[in-house]
């Protein structure tokens with residue numbers, strides 16, 4: 336079956352390559368000529384473990400191709416996925432201009448039955464709106480069905496999440512369209528992935544409810560961690576004991592500087608906005624957003640408690656990306672924390688295995704220098720701050736770090752190390768929700 340995938344970002348490229356691997360004939364379309372040329376040269380425009388191999392393999396076996404020619408792709412396809420970006424605009428609502436642009440262009444091209452699958456994360460009601468845009472702009476009176484198929488891919492593990500999803504959510508008013516798109520995913524029958532078949536609005540809401548709940552778990556454990564610090568409890572033990580309750584589950588109970596990434600940020604804002612617009616405020620999600628903002632400020636307080644006034648201090652930062660195994664710094668806690676440190680007069684030395692180029696595009700300040708290792712960052716620094724739990728930070732030579740540091744101060748904002756051991760080594764050490772000797 337021929338499929339068009341419109342959009343070659345994180346979601347579109349992973350999904351397109353994944354469907355090709357499932358045996359579909361996939362044509363990925365993007366209006367960005369440079370990006371398409373790079374993809375046709377085998378270059379992947381962002382860091383995602385395993386994606387280059389998956390793309391190369393499926394291009395080589397002829398199941399995956401890239402073009403800017405939407406008309407050519409659509410004429411050959413029954414199913415057209417829309418996986419373009421829906422970034423939040425200045426009011427914290429998803430910007431649907433790219434979705435609308437694609438829908439209008441499709442209306443000019445389509446001249447026989449097609450199934451349009453919206454994979455982009457869109458506010459509840461958008462799929463129905465897309466169908467209206469199509470019908471209002473169609474050049475011919477042909478039937479179109481729309482299916483909402485939200486994605487649940489995590490950056491850094493997107494291919495595994497695509498190949499072995501916890502569930503596939505398909506929403507539509509058309510049983511015919513649901514059957515067609517279910518058949519697209521038939522490779523997943525073999526591993527018995529559950530399918531949730533529902534209507535358009537329910538499928539759209541499942542995405543927001545799922546991401547907002549995951550963000551809720553994170554803000555919740557961050558508040559628990561803050562209590563732990565006051566009462567001398569260990570948040571790791573609290574989280575472990577909580578997670579042993581099957582109704583809670585062990586995942587997403589790691590405290591830290593607050594969640595980052597574009598998805599949680601924009602999806603929680605969108606869900607909160609939806610509630611307000613319906614005069615049914617989703618107050619829990621509004622609190623989750625505020626707690627996340629406050630957690631970053633709390634990290635600055637931790638650093639000031641350890642170093643005193645930041646004017647003139649040299650702060651080493653390890654980890655700039657919003658999570659490990661990605662180059663993505665969108666909404667990363669490191670952005671807020673670094674900017675605040677600079678505003679308070681500190682100088683920054685930073686290292687990240689994959690995110691420095693992206694970080695430099697956002698934080699343009701000559702008082703930030705970039706290093707090639709954790710040890711180089713530590714040289715002459717008054718403190719070392721762990722902001723992203725990259726594996727290479729997990730077994731550093733702590734004695735060497737201590738020798739390099741001007742003062743043996745470590746703010747371990749991802750709880751990579753054990754407080755007792757750090758105290759024994761002579762560090763002034765503070766984690767999140769765990770022992771501190773500062």
Ligand code: UDX
Nearest residue numbers: 486487488489490587588589591594595596598657658
């Ligand atoms: C998330 C959802 O997990 C995914 O299902 C959805 O499709 C897209 O958004 P992603 O943003 O890629 O995926 O990363 P995720 O692994 O969810 O982490 C998001 C942020 O939460 C990161 O900054 C991470 O450091 C933080 N986090 C995660 C915590 O602080 N504590 C945790 O326990 C888990």
